[in-house]
Amino acid sequence: MFESFVEGLFVVLQWQPFLIMLMGIALGFWVGLLPGLGGSTTLALMLPFIYKMTPVEAFAFLLGMHSVVSTTGDITSVLFGVPGEGTTAATILDGHAMAKKGEAGRALGAALMSSLVGALVGAFALALAIPVVRPLVLTFGAPELFMLAVVGIAFISSLSGQGGRALLRGFLAGLVGLVFAMVGQDPQAGVQRFTFGQLYLWGGLDLVPVLVGLFAIPEIVDLAVRGTSIAGELPQGNLGKGAWEGVKDTFRHFWLTIRCSLVGTFIGIMPGLGGGVAQWIAYGHAVQAARDLKEREGFGKGDVRGVLGPGAANNSKEGGALIPTIAFGVPGSSAMAILLGAFFLQGITPGPDMLDKHLTLTFSMVWTMVIANVVTVAVSFFFLNQLAKLTLVRGAVLIPFILFLAFIGSYTSNNHLGDLVVFLACGSLGYVMIRCGWPRAPLVLGFVLGKIAENNFYISTIRYGSSWLLRPVVLILVLLTLAVIVYPLIRMRNRDATPEKAA
């Protein structure tokens, strides 16, 4: 096994796969930056190019591209408040808030460094999980997946503000998110829900127009109203020099970054949880790191930990998502579903063989993810401080550009006018929510987890009756749910008793 591990590295470092990987990385770099181009769509479009490649080259190309998309997607999220990818929306909350405070460089540094850490953790998890991957994935059936979704939804308690009123608002926003998730044809009886006779809504609401609307439009309006640059009228001393500070932040909060990476990996491993989920749970977990009320209030206003959490998780989940894809031929995310097509194109059947006969190839994928992220982060650091200066450009100049990106980004999800309607409607909703002090994160959490919770609850009940409630993993997850809900409260109480000093 160790032999394959080393061999996998050397295979990737041969000049041909390596060059092809660099091409993939360059492509992924731009795909991540531009909100209109999604990682999975681009993967699909690139499939025809791999026909003539060897398996190692093909996966160096595809994975090289895919594994940097979330890394550079964070850059767009931080700078403009427009999610560069559907998977990098959570970075906006604190990342863009930091940009507005004139700390764009620091936020970018933190986002990139945590992405790198996340990617490394994800890759190593993939390598370590190889011997135990089958029992691990097989433990999680429909009941366990349902409970995982519940654990996720429980994070609403830490994503809402403090106090009963704020908590109520958080849960109401979460419920709206659940309703969003219900739009479309339900998979149990085939009944149309909330589709209002529109064919467009049959397939449900798409993640991208909802997220882009919810987050980008309020920022655009805000920028227009203020009439300044993104970073406002702040003194412009070390704006461009903050990137290194962000790197240091990653190591200042190293355990948080690692924990969020692990959260991302784990969610990636679970097939069917989807790529949008990891970042939000990681964000919820980062918020829990707040030591006291004042710190808690800083989240959403530019706390660097709110960047580190999702930054790490949206990269580490890719390593995790590869696990079921490789071991079972069951994709862990939509991008992996397309990657699965690539396996077949290459004449390889994913499954137990990948952990045995093709082990070197499997490890070459691990190494591709590692190298691709190291290269991207290293290259990005050359530009970071320049990129950060974009936040000093006058709003009037930036707004048309951002608006254009946001519109295109939404429209490309279905190439349908309905995408724009959803985008604008969610934009208005997002703006009203901000003005009235309602949190948006719980809504998104409800939206991304709603379908998972519903379907798996249904499957569990119809398959096992009520006996699934007593499955051991389910019980553990019930306890975890309680912990997630109670944890912020206990933390606050402790603070009253023994005030800690911020490290």
Next chain:
Amino acid sequence: MERFSANKRNAWMGWTLLLLAIFVGTPALVFGAAAYEGKVLTIVVGYKPGGGYDRYARLAAKYLPKHLPGNPAVVVQNMPGANSIISANHLYGVAKPDGLTIGTFNNGLATAQLTKVAGVQYDLTKFAWIGSLASDAVILTIRSDLPYKTVDDMRKAKEIVIGTTGPGSSTHDFPSILKEFVGFNFKLVPGYSSSADVMLAIERKEVDGRAGSYDSIKPFIDRGLVRPLIRSRTASPGIETLPVDEDLAKDAKGKAIMVVASASTKIYRPYVAPPGTPADVIKLLRDAFAAMAKDKEFLAEAKKTKLSIDFTPAEESLKVVREVLNQPPEMAQEIGKYIKFGE
């Protein structure tokens, strides 16, 4: 000599074109022998990039130029939504019938038309059909470690749990019709987010089996995870000898429903042009598809990328569509109970 005859041919074609223009009108003027020269042919796909429909269309886009006069550029346009009804409506009512737009959509759209699904604006019989690039068998598979090796074994089973992605997909409709009209003790568990997820549920023994496209289950049969037990009428190499659902039906009604449900698998990857596309243009397209389906390079690439090719010409495709649509209204209603069409 060569040159002379070419010139002569051109002159002859010029006259033909002129005559055609006089008799048929302007569209024909656009389409002569070098009809597609400098033009762009668009293939509208009713799904997002990456799926089966998209992959077939992109393969066709690569090889069609070679077989069309004038070697046009061929591009793919994805128009996802409502399980491709949106794209079918577009091709039917919006796209210009000038031969520059063709499209591919769900093979089950005939069922949607038959059962009068809300939102359907097209009439499949009015499209200018080009043909279908592939056929596919729907099969039912059961986990290999279970003792069901034949249909009779299954009949005796107390309960067999079948995982599905929900009504409207073959993973659900096929076993649900078998349950109703053959009398198997199936327990259907719908709600898995993809057929791959059902496969994983089989692997962890949450469900006992699944139905679906033979092409997509084949890797798992080869791996020994599941064994095929029943197929629909369209056979594929390797499963010809499996019992066919129609032969197992208890009554005529059940059999008729099975016929309708699986008729369209014969035209698994249908291609059409908008209604009213001029006949001569359609002929060019039909010939191009037929020639492409015999093209060795095309077949080699299709084989490599695991896209099976089984071309059905326009006439025959339309016959399949008519077979589905020519049901008496009361039958259509019955069918609607068992075959849902949706996302």
